[in-house]
Amino acid sequence: MPLKTSLRDLVEGAESLVYVEDLSNKKGLLQSINPLVKLAITLFMISASLFVPSLSYLALMCVIPIVLSLASKIPLRALLTRTALIPFFAAVISLPILFITSGAPALNANFGLFNLTVTIEGIQRFLIFTVRVWFCVASLTLLILSMGFTAFLKMLASIRVPSIVIQLFSLTYRYLFVSIHEIQKVLIAKEARTYINRHTINLESLRHSGALLATIFIRTYERSERVYMAMKSRGFDVNNTNKSSIPPLRKKDLLFVASTTVIFGLLVVL
Amino acid sequence: MHIPDGFLSPQIIIITFAITIIFWIIAFKRVKGRLDERQVPLMGLLTALFFAAQMMNYPIVGGTTAHLLGGAALGIILGPFAGCISMTIILVLQAFLFGDGGLTALGANVLNMGIIGVFVPAFIVLAFNKITKGKGLLVWVFIGAFAGDVLAAIAAGAELGFSQPVFQYGLNVAVPAMAINHSVIGVIEGVVTAVLVGVLLKLRPDVLSKSSVLKSLPAVKAAQENTE
Amino acid sequence: MDDAIVKVKEVQFSYPGGVNALRGVSFEIRRGEKVALLGPNGSGKSTLILLMAGLLTPKKGEITVFDEKTTSKNFQKLRQRLGIVFQDPDDQLFTQSVIEDIEYGPRNLKIPEPEVKERSAHILSKIGIQHLENRPPHRLSFGEKKKVSLATALVLKPELLILDEPTANLDLVSRRSLIDTLNELNCEGTTVVVSTHDVEALPELADRVIVVSHGSLLGEGATSDVLQDSKLLDVAGLEPTSIVKLFLKLKTMGLIQDVPITVKDGEKKLLELMKTKTERTT
Ligand SMILES: Nc1ncnc2c1ncn2[C@@H]1O[C@H](COP(=O)(O)OP(=O)(O)OP(=O)(O)O)[C@@H](O)[C@H]1O
Ligand SMILES: [Mg+2]
Numbered sequence: 001m002p003l004k005t006s007l008r009d010l011v012e013g014a015e016s017l018v019y020v021e022d023l024s025n026k027k028g029l030l031q032s033i034n035p036l037v038k039l040a041i042t043l044f045m046i047s048a049s050l051f052v053p054s055l056s057y058l059a060l061m062c063v064i065p066i067v068l069s070l071a072s073k074i075p076l077r078a079l080l081t082r083t084a085l086i087p088f089f090a091a092v093i094s095l096p097i098l099f100i101t102s103g104a105p106a107l108n109a110n111f112g113l114f115n116l117t118v119t120i121e122g123i124q125r126f127l128i129f130t131v132r133v134w135f136c137v138a139s140l141t142l143l144i145l146s147m148g149f150t151a152f153l154k155m156l157a158s159i160r161v162p163s164i165v166i167q168l169f170s171l172t173y174r175y176l177f178v179s180i181h182e183i184q185k186v187l188i189a190k191e192a193r194t195y196i197n198r199h200t201i202n203l204e205s206l207r208h209s210g211a212l213l214a215t216i217f218i219r220t221y222e223r224s225e226r227v228y229m230a231m232k233s234r235g236f237d238v239n240n241t242n243k244s245s246i247p248p249l250r251k252k253d254l255l256f257v258a259s260t261t262v263i264f265g266l267l268v269v270l
Numbered sequence: 271m272h273i274p275d276g277f278l279s280p281q282i283i284i285i286t287f288a289i290t291i292i293f294w295i296i297a298f299k300r301v302k303g304r305l306d307e308r309q310v311p312l313m314g315l316l317t318a319l320f321f322a323a324q325m326m327n328y329p330i331v332g333g334t335t336a337h338l339l340g341g342a343a344l345g346i347i348l349g350p351f352a353g354c355i356s357m358t359i360i361l362v363l364q365a366f367l368f369g370d371g372g373l374t375a376l377g378a379n380v381l382n383m384g385i386i387g388v389f390v391p392a393f394i395v396l397a398f399n400k401i402t403k404g405k406g407l408l409v410w411v412f413i414g415a416f417a418g419d420v421l422a423a424i425a426a427g428a429e430l431g432f433s434q435p436v437f438q439y440g441l442n443v444a445v446p447a448m449a450i451n452h453s454v455i456g457v458i459e460g461v462v463t464a465v466l467v468g469v470l471l472k473l474r475p476d477v478l479s480k481s482s483v484l485k486s487l488p489a490v491k492a493a494q495e496n497t498e
Numbered sequence: 499m500d501d502a503i504v505k506v507k508e509v510q511f512s513y514p515g516g517v518n519a520l521r522g523v524s525f526e527i528r529r530g531e532k533v534a535l536l537g538p539n540g541s542g543k544s545t546l547i548l549l550m551a552g553l554l555t556p557k558k559g560e561i562t563v564f565d566e567k568t569t570s571k572n573f574q575k576l577r578q579r580l581g582i583v584f585q586d587p588d589d590q591l592f593t594q595s596v597i598e599d600i601e602y603g604p605r606n607l608k609i610p611e612p613e614v615k616e617r618s619a620h621i622l623s624k625i626g627i628q629h630l631e632n633r634p635p636h637r638l639s640f641g642e643k644k645k646v647s648l649a650t651a652l653v654l655k656p657e658l659l660i661l662d663e664p665t666a667n668l669d670l671v672s673r674r675s676l677i678d679t680l681n682e683l684n685c686e687g688t689t690v691v692v693s694t695h696d697v698e699a700l701p702e703l704a705d706r707v708i709v710v711s712h713g714s715l716l717g718e719g720a721t722s723d724v725l726q727d728s729k730l731l732d733v734a735g736l737e738p739t740s741i742v743k744l745f746l747k748l749k750t751m752g753l754i755q756d757v758p759i760t761v762k763d764g765e766k767k768l769l770e771l772m773k774t775k776t777e778r779t780t
Pocket of ligand 1: 222513514518519538540541542543544
């Protein structure tokens, strides 16, 4: 486990969480919508896209996340960078589709023995898949970027998740930062005392990782006991915590639902 | 192994959610009574810890990276039902905080990593613990974790394969691809989980006393009596 | 009403893993007092504090705080009358921003939102940390974290404030302002208990000192008495302050009767001494 990448992963993860919190505090369209409504709309958009077989419709639908992000003061760059990876991965795994789909040839390349033919149908299938994946990922990313953790807990309460489970979510989130810091400390302390940089993975390095994880485990376990005491000393009580209140539905939410459905309806009819 | 949105067909989405919801209800019923003042924060911590550990990527062959799934460790340390809830929390947070794994694919992802990936290792360890009376425990932890990962990957491959035409490839491609890819991760998961359990048994057997899988081990029993 | 708000009776405690942290300790703390727990590293001070806060349970003996046993079910209700500042601020601060951490306690106690805001604003300015309000606690310097920790306890307006090594690792200015804050609170009626191995800060931190070492009570008494008792301090693995050492020497030389413990008193004493000397020679 090379230190640099592990530390970078952790730091990036923690920073992304803080960034999301910041964005979700902005006063934009999506931020002001009831979290349950947002979830429902996102699910609706994603599911609807699964039934759309035509490339042009899918491409048209992609305008929706972009408009929504502009209306919600979410920087387009944030949306685009966060939605690059998975569609790229989808594109890579579906590359062979270009060649194995039978149909009218669009491109032909001859490498002596090999004869590779890209078909129009192949391009179609390839694009439908990647564009749809982008649309889905973008819809989910918008939900994430416009919903802070408190709103997330409220959403869980709205769908009647038991309050003890909500408590677990909130504790996990709190301890996540404790864990990240503890792991960082152990990794840095370890790095300070090792001088070889192993980049290959073998049994020895895996054993090392396991032992390191155990150290981190015990340290975090002990820290969590002290953090728990600190929480308790300031009034924390599992059975008596602020229940996340269920946010009421307002006119604005209904308007949002109505307009999204109308836009979708129009797309399908057109 | 986190399946994103747009990969699964509506039928598979519905089936996987149905199975997962049944497991959620059973697991919650089993765990609810034990979730007391001290247990809730502990579970929150372990969940967070494995969440954080999952954020670190290991380099594997050919410049690709992989991370632990953690289901085996959670299932063995917390017991399968609590482990399933814990893994569910991780997967839900990964989807809702990082976009790692899709919303419509949540049912499938929980089924693969939070149910198969948790129950398989826990039951393998539990069963052989009974048969071999705790001998060679770590070998069984390794096998359990490995099997959990590979079976989870096979399940994911099957879900993808059955999702044509939304997904491009059929079972004959998706299943072997997932299984081969994740057997490497399975080995990593197996070794790391076995070492983790081994070190904990040696240094802090008391933290394992809540695990329905390991609590019958003599070392864990002794530690439990010591603290009381 | 009984004046003792904390009663520690024959308390023993050991950690899992068999470390015997306390081996039968008894003492009392009265309302309005300013008390220090003095002892070297590993003597059991932090353990005692956690026990007094009801966060650990004694293996033997019992502790009562505000006439309620720390093991009783009702103790949770007393929590708001008791403020704790942990030794390690990283344990105390666990949320994502300073302000959130400060408001965590009041929110748990279901104090109405406007009052929470009012209290936190007041405490931020009192401790002088307004500029840190929105920073994540883990990115602060150690001294800043210590201040925020103090704020998280003070915002609950506790009657009894317990601080674990509050002066450790603080620079002189921060230490000064911390001591001033504590003394101000004490004058307003808050009972203040601090643990420390910092003998230099003792005269200003406490009126009474309880000395612990290796999990046992070695002695207790007024700060000036304890500071002069080099034998007691020696057994505890501590040393008198340089100023006390100097005047103890003068005392053994027969030049003075009582030993001052602060620089200010020392200065007075020296001037007096010099005056009588010059008077005698003339
Ligand atoms: N969580 C723990 N588990 C096991 N042993 C512990 C734990 N915390 C403290 N101890 C042990 O208990 C004894 C008393 O520790 P304690 O922290 O109370 O000392 P202290 O007086 O606060 O020391 P310091 O001045 O260094 O803070 C020490 O021997 C220590 O090693
Ligand atoms: Mg201490």
